[in-house]
Amino acid sequence: MMERAMEQLNVQLNRLTRSLRRARTVELPEDNETAVYTLMPMVMADQHRSVSELLLNSKFDVNYAFGRVKRSLLHIAANCGSVECLVLLLKRGANPNYQDISGCTPLHLAARNGQKKCMGRLLEYNADVNICNNEGLTAIHWLAVNGRTELLHDLVQHVTNVDVEDAMGQTALHVACQNGHKTTVLCLLDSGADINRPNVSGATPLYFACSHGQRDTAQILLSRGAKYLPDKNGVTPLDLCVQGGYGETCEVLIQHHGRLFQTLIQMTQNDDIKENMLRQVLEHVSQQSELHYQKILTSLAEVATTNGHKLLSLSSNYEAQMKSLLRIVRIFCHVFRLGPSSPNNGNDMGYNGNKTPKSQVLKPLELLWHSLDEWLVLISTELQKSRSDPAHPGGADITSLLLKQREADSSVTSIATVTGYGNGTILPPPGQPTLDPEDVIVTSETYGDGEDVISMTANRLSAVIQAFYMCCSCQMPQGMTSPRFIEFVCKHDEVLKCFVTRNPKIIFNHFHFLLECPELMSRFMHIIKAQPFKDRCEWFYEHLLAGQPDSDMVHRPVNENDILLIHRESIFRSSCEVVSKSSNQKLKQGIAVRFHGEEGMGQGVVREWFDILSNEIINPDYALFTQSADGTTFQPNSNSSVNPDHLNYFRFAGQILGLALYHRQLVNIYFTRSFYKHILGIPVxxxxxxxxxxxxxxxxxxxxxxxxxxxxxxxxxxxxxxxxxxxxxxxxxxxxxxxxxxxxxxxxxxxxxxxxxxTRAIQPQINAFLQGFHTFIPPSLIQLFDEYELELLLSGMPEIDVTDWNRNTEYTSGYDLDEPVIKWFWEVVQSLTQEERVLLLQFVTGSSRVPTKFTIAAVPYIANLLPTSSTCINMLKLPEYPSQEVLRDRLLVALHCGSYGYTMA
CATH class of the missing domain: 3.30.2160.10 (Hect, E3 ligase catalytic domain)
Incomplete structure (x- = not known):
């Protein structure tokens, strides 16, 4: 049995041996095209014995170029690191300098992929290291790109010119510097690379290092004597560092070229450079030492002061100087807050007499603030003089006032004189020589009256006021307004109100402090609310969306996690859950809604979602809101605690209304007047x-x-x-x-x-609602509107059917449908704009919707008497006016002046 088994085993081994021998001795196809694709997998796997046997008796051309890129098997071996096959092919006569369609030799490919052994073998067979591909790249370019320093040391010994240029004039040193390969840079420099060699655009190796923020590479170059040179377009290495926000590299440049510090500071005036990049750079440099910090702030303060005085020059370009000043001040404040003694104790540092290091850097700005103060005092004087003496041509003698002001305080140098230039005046910066009063020529035509002086100076002075506020704020803890600034506003209250009255947009262009300080906002609120509703809406959204990227209402989510997946059968609860889990920032950028089991997405689905939620929020099942006496508006339910989650739901309701308002989506809910007041913080x-x-x-x-x-x-x-x-x-x-x-x-x-x-009975509900609402709508912005306007913001301008309104109107106290006053009234209503009809409804009913019952009552006519109303019973008390013209005039006065009368029937 044993012998029989051994015999069978020998038979199997013989069969296996013959099979393997036949496989090794398979002949290659005669045509090179077919043969090369047989050999290529073996070369890639470095199966050199199989390749050797196949080539042994074949006529295959080892230099045969195949494929679209026309490479040989030697290229394949070099690219894959198949050393044994590479040597075999070289021995069989493969050309080490054969170039593919892109001009790459096997050495290029071996260098690009770091195949050290392949490179060594190719060099043994006389591979030319100086051959360039079609882009002018040599093998050392590839090594420099990838930082293969250990291979570069071997290769440079065979290189005749280490500074060979590619098609763009870039040497290996350029690309090594760009990619930050320190040891490669050192190797090339030690091998004689030209440290200041420019490419075709004039960019040197230092330029390339700075363009990518390669700090250590830049340090090596500068320590080896690299010159600070711009390219042919005048772009310098510092420009590149700032454009990329490379603070560490900027620091290295400044260390070696101290003059660049002031250049860096001056860049704050360049609108072409992104402000956030400048901030990054200055932030890093300022953090290196207290000395750096002080120097940067002092320099920024000086530049801001100079720009501020240029802005106060009526001959300068307002837009350019305004943007430059505010940009510099924003950067100044950003760096200021980074200091070792950040404001955290409520002190108005720098302005409270403390001789702290920080107070020193603010000194240059004091000159600008003093100029600002003097301008406002002078304008105030002119206004008072004009009011007290109507015959006085206000503003015509403003030059003499300036000179008198200077004599009254000889220490003031910031406004020394005013020179008339036909269409403006120039306020020289501190230290400039002044003119003799006799040389100053100012006429009433130059300035017009006091109001014209305001129109010429208001925007400029307001921009400086904004800069002053920013500087004061950066010295205070977050959320606190500087006492000095509050005192400043109170002092110049009259002039500032005059500015705003003449040009209300100043509030939102420059008076940001009003939106951040309720105490100051209250002083100007009556002026703000006197502006057209449409204008305030535009201002509201302009500042609400400030800093947000432009986006459509429908947000295209990056992934499924950004989609609000809602279950229709439990829309209120599921919406509450997904919104609470969503990022507020993402919800501000846009909304994507999909109902579970449905494919639809888009603005229509979002609109439907808000519509359904509007109805669900007032659904009695949740006990959140109760219907008011008029049957059309809703009020928070004082007994909502029957629902254990009522406060979470109120918070969610606030979020939905805030989110809808943020994205200009209307909701189908009308609240009581008192609840709108609660949202606005207006006392009931x-x-x-x-x-x-x-x-x-x-x-x-x-x-x-x-x-x-x-x-x-x-x-x-x-x-x-x-x-x-x-x-x-x-x-x-x-x-x-x-x-x-x-x-x-x-x-x-x-x-x-x-x-x-x-209020007290529903205070927890109100607080929870406002917590959600203010997530998206800041209190400072929503207070621009009254309770009537808030209804229109949230629920929109309704379509009013005057015929239906007329049909549902009753008359009392002597009026009937045939009375001339009633006929005149409806004719006036027909002629009103949609907005005016809404105002009329709100005036009488407290709501913008046509009620089921509207009453007009007669009132005896007295000259100039305005209509009044009883909103609780939807009654308009209309005097018996003698004509339609008088009726129309008195009615519009009542509507537009906010004369919401309330007389109990």
């Missing part, structure tokens, strides 16, 4: 009670209108309130249960009752 009053309880509002009105001293009402500062079906007595103020309401304190009682019913 007793008239707002009518929306939830008209009879109670009438009672409050009666108390205010009548003497209650001897009526025996026995009211106290407390009320009974229904809390989940149980009546509880709630004090309106501490000890209120025992404090009687009298004629003297009844107004306080009415206000406290109003606050309890309209």
């Amino acid at each position: 009053n007793y008239q707002d009670v009518a929306s939830i309880d008209p009879e109670y509002a009438k009672n409050l009105q009666w108390i205010l209108d009548n003497d209650i001293s001897d009526l025996g009402l026995e009211l106290t500062f407390s009320v009974e309130t229904d809390v989940f079906g149980a009546m509880e007595e709630v004090p309106l103020k501490p000890g209120g249960i025992s404090i009687l309401v009298t004629q003297d304190n009844k107004a306080e009682y009415v206000q406290l009752v109003t606050e309890l019913r309209m």
Whole structure:
């Protein structure tokens, strides 16, 4: 049995041997095209024995070039690092300098891929290291690109010219510097590379190092004597560093060429350089030492001061100088905040008398602020003089005022004189020689009246005020307004209001402090709200979207995680869940909504989502809002806590309304006047009670209108309130249960009752809603509108059917449909614009929607009497005007002046 088994094994081995022998001795096809594709996989795998046997008795041309790039098998071996096959091919006569269609030799490919052994073998067989491909690249270019220093050391020994240029005039040193290969750079320099050799564009190796922020490479070049040279377009290495935000490389340049520091500072005035890149560079350089920090800030302050005085020159280009000043100041403030003693204790550092290092860098700016102050004082003087003496041509004597101001304070040099140049004046910067008063020629034609002086100077001075505010703010903790700046605004209140009245856009162009400081905003609010609603809407969105990239409402998500996937059957809860998990920043950039199980996406789906959510927010099942007395508006439900998640839901409702407003999407919800006031931070009053309880509002009105001293009402500062079906007595103020309401304190009682019913009872709900709303809409911006305008912002301008409105109107107190005044009224309504009709509805009903019942009551006519209204019963009290013209005039005055009368029927 053993012998038989051994015999079978020998048979199998013989078969295997014959099979292997036959495989090795397969002959190559006679044509090179077929043969090369047989050999190529073996070469790539470096199966040199198989390749050797196949080539042994064949007539195959080892230099045969195949494929689209016309490479030989030697190229393949060099590219793949198949050393044994490469040697075999070389021995068989393969040409080491054969170039493919791109001009690359096997040595190029071996160098590009770092195949050290292949390179060595190719050199043994006389591969030419100086051959260039079609782009002018040699083998050392490839090594330099990839930083193969260990191979470069071997190769440069065979190179006749280490500075051979490619088609762009770039040497190996250029590309090594660009890619930051330090050891390669050193090797090339040690091998005699020209350190200052320019390419065809005039770019040197240092230029290339700086273009990619290669700090260490730049350091090597500079330490070896590299020259600081621009290219043929005048672009310098420093320009490249700043454009790329390469702070470390900039620092190296400045270390070797100190004069570049001032060049860097001057770059802050170049609008072609991105501001964020400049910030990065200056931020890095300033952090190297306290000395650097102080030097940068001082220099920036000096440049800002010079630019500020140029801006105050009426002959300068306003737009250019304004942008330059604010740009420099923004950069200054950014660097200032990075210092070792950042403002964290509320001190107005630099302006409170402390001789801190930081206060020193602000000194140059004091000259500019003093110039600003003097200008405003002079304009104020002119305004006062014009008012006190109408015959005085305001502004004509402004030059003498400037000179008198200078005499009054001999230390002031920032405004020394004013020179008339026909269409403007020049305020020389500090230290400039002044003119003799006799040389100053100013006429009333030059300046016009005081108002013209304001029109010429308002924008310029406002831009400097903005710069002043920025500098003051950077010295304060986040969210605090500088006391010095508040004092400044209060001091120049009259002039600043005059500026804003003449050109309201100044508020949003320069008076950003109003949006950040409610105390100051209140001083200007009446001027702001007097501007057209449309203009304020534009300002609102301009600042709301400031800093956001342009985007469509429909956001094209990068991945599925950016899509709000909503379940229709539980749209409120699922929307609440996905919105809470989403990034607010991404939601601001755009929204992508998809309903579960549906393919549709786009703006239509987003619109549908907002529409459905509008209805769900007021769905009684969630107990969030209750219907008001008028049946069309909604108010937060004081008993919403029956829903355990009510505050989270209120926060979500606020987010949805804020998000809709942010993206200009209208919602199909109308709230009570009082709730719009809560959103705006406007205090409610007793008239707002009518929306939830008209009879109670009438009672409050009666108390205010009548003497209650001897009526025996026995009211106290407390009320009974229904809390989940149980009546509880709630004090309106501490000890209120025992404090009687009298004629003297009844107004306080009415206000406290109003606050309890309209605010205190729903304060947690209001707070939660506002927390969500303010996620997308800052309080400082939304306060630009009143409660009527907020309704239009959120729900849009409704289409008003005047015929339907007329049909649902009743008349009382002597009026009927045939009265001339009534006919005139409807003719006037027909002639009104859509916006004016909305104002009329809001005036009478408190809402922009046509009510189910509208009443017009007669009032005896008195000259100049305006119409009034009782919003709780949708009643317009229309005087019996003598003509349609008078009616129209009085009605429009009432609407546009915000005369929202409220007289209880």
